[in-house]
Amino acid sequence: MHITFVSGSYRPDQDGVADYLANLRSHLSQRHAASTVLTTHDSALAVADPAVQGALAHWGLPQLLPLVQTILATPTDILHIQHAAGSYRFKRPVFLLPVLLRQAGYRRPIVTTAHEYGWWEWQPKWFPAGWLERVKEWGQKRTWWDREDGFLLTGSDAIITTNQNITGIMQERLPTLRDRMVTVPIAANLTVAPVDRAMARSQLRHERSWPQEAQVVAFFGFLHPVKGLTYLLQGFRQVRDRHPQARLLLIGGVETLSLNGQDAENFWQQVQTQIRDLHLTDFVHCTGYVEAETASRYLSGSDLGVLPFTPGISLKSGSLLAMLAHRLPTIATRTAETDAVLCDRRIIAPVVPRSGDAVAEAISTLLNNPAEQERLAAAGHEFVQAFTWEGITDRHCDIYQQLLER
Known part of the structure; x- marks a missing residue:
């Protein structure tokens, strides 16, 4: 054929x-x-x-x-x-x-x-x-x-x-x-690389010169204005005050069909400026575009996933499915679709869109609750087997x- x-x-x-x-x-x-x-x-x-x-x-x-x-x-x-x-x-x-x-x-x-x-x-x-x-x-x-x-x-x-x-x-x-x-x-838009999770955690923290006990929160996907990064950084500023060991990893490039050339460069600089203005330079790392195996290793080495998209998350999101496939307890903005499929079944930790406070509260709550992290990780991994x-x-x-x- x-x-x-x-x-x-x-x-x-x-x-x-x-x-x-x-x-x-x-x-x-x-x-x-x-x-x-x-x-x-x-x-x-x-x-x-x-x-x-x-x-x-x-x-x-x-x-x-x-x-x-x-x-x-x-x-x-x-x-x-x-x-x-x-x-x-x-x-x-x-x-x-x-x-x-x-x-x-x-x-x-x-x-x-x-x-x-x-x-x-x-x-x-x-x-x-x-x-x-x-x-x-x-x-x-x-x-x-x-x-x-x-x-x-x-x-x-x-x-x-x-x-x-x-x-x-x-x-x-x-x-x-x-x-x-x-x-x-x-x-999922990313295959799970065969890697020992404990080793992935250690390597990630070593590469970034972060302490081994660091609690890494990961975003995965193209960086774009509709992805809610402004609210994520605002929320993470609050998280840092409550959890000194917290770190934020933004995995993904900014150059896309919908955001390219000077527009992409301007948005990248906007994100870097916000990181500096919030005094998060030592606690947030933007990887830029990385190969699939590297991105998978970073997700395997992280503790939480967060996708605060301003329109809300949906099952069309390969980034969401990738996080679930990597057993990451995932925070995501809710929609009518996710309420029916993901929230009611407690597959994700839902937050309202466009709220740094809501993102901060959700991240802090999960960092304080390892048992809920494990439950979300297992539920998400089981759910994504159908995709x-x-x-x-x-x-x-x-x-x-x-x-x-x-």
């Missing part, structure tokens, strides 16, 4: 969707399923993978023609589009791709994975809002297009979502396509095979 993936970018070191795709391709290859990635020229040049091909310069409308030509010229069994708005630089022409391919004579199955949905409708100022709403609803009722993703979903033979909330919105908007929709939750790349790969292979048989 050969799968051709279309991806807005392919920079696993800067983009969560690209990292997801890299993991999926790796596991598919173990099932003897080869794959090609069609993406932008810049992305293809940045990775040393001959199976990653640059098919267009950018995601503007005129560039769809060379992409269609490349897809038609690429021998494949399945075309699989990976979509998240940010990975396409918030450009919408890709929503026309299925209909353009069909008009050009493409007859192979098309699959789309929607990594996000339900928040990004087209609302141009130059088009009267009332008329636009009528057009959206008129086409959606006939399943010609949907109000958010144009022809992307209605032109696909199978639609994969990464959480049930997205699936629910799609089913409400496109009820006649319910049988095409499959929810396949993501897995594996082997399971994800199984579901994809089943979907592909059903489409080919059909």
